Amino acid sequence: MRDSGVAMVGETASNRRAPNGVAAPPPQEGAAEQADKEVMCVPRLRPSPNAEHVPERYDEVEQLEYPAAMYSIMEQYLPSNLLKAPREKKIEILERICAKYRPNGDRTRRHRVYRERIRLTYKPLHEELSALNPEQFFVQSFRNAIDDGSAEAFRKIMKYQSSGLFAFDMFEPRFCSLIMDEVEHFENWAQEAKFKVMRPNTMNNYGAVLDDIGMEEMLDQLMREYITPMSSVLFPNVGGASLDSHHGFVVEYSMDRDLELGFHVDDSEVTLNVCLGKDFGGGQLFFRGVRCEMHVNGEARSDEVLDYSHVPGRAILHAGRHRHGAKEITSGQRTNLILWCRSSEFRELTKYQRDFSSWCGECLTWKKERRRKLSNVKPQPASAV
């Protein structure tokens, strides 16, 4: 899958940003670097096989990416705590490890085949989701603000606003239901057809990529016509005015699915995260300040420690490099639509930069410190000879 990276915060910072993926607080990802990021979230294999362990057989598993025998052999190299893990889990881990060694061209090809198979065999439940219909999708207050386009109009619709976080009502309840129904329909179809679903990123075990099930054009239009006007004003320093590609997906949390999401940064310049529903307890997002890749593991200042509680239909917009995670859900089910918006121009321009003080909290601190030191160096009076 082209866009599956998330950079975990707390991992090595040696992974470079890539133009395409999700990452956990270290940063973001792209095609070449994507595979590396994916591997960041998986355990290391043992240097030698566990000879006493009798590996499972994988012959009858459908849609394996590699020959079944390879899984049995590699299983003996898994850390001991994973030897008794469910077979599906072992397959997932082993495939992630192997992804590191697969050429990007192969990944792209695989994804193209995957999408084509869905296009030819999956019949969407709600065809209407393939075309953007502002009146049906968005609440009036949001449409009015976009039509106006001014900073003042955006300020007026904010329900929550704090250092780089902006939350506002966006989706009509019916649209939220349509998306959730469609994803459930897709999951049921995949289960019946024994079709292996590619998950949205390396950190979510449930959910679906909306771009894969017929919504790519609709979401692209949503980004260009409804997010860019806002992000141009709210996120001018991180490429918010030049968004040109996206990765759109749905994530699902419940007691029997994913419970939480670890601390990470997205593979995006700007992320739109909209809660679709339904009833749930817990699951707040926690934010810990915006950081460049070099500073992704640094401490957060007290004023950067922010929690945000989801409200169905309400969107939160933040920089992709705003470090965050999701707390454990305590009841019910929470489904969110996430749109990672990317700017190739911004990525190209920042490739060789070292100072990101216009948006990285720590770069800014260092810059201020340097200025302070310089201003403390008093010029020496010229002495008479």
Ligand SMILES: [Zn+2]
């Ligand atoms: Zn920095």
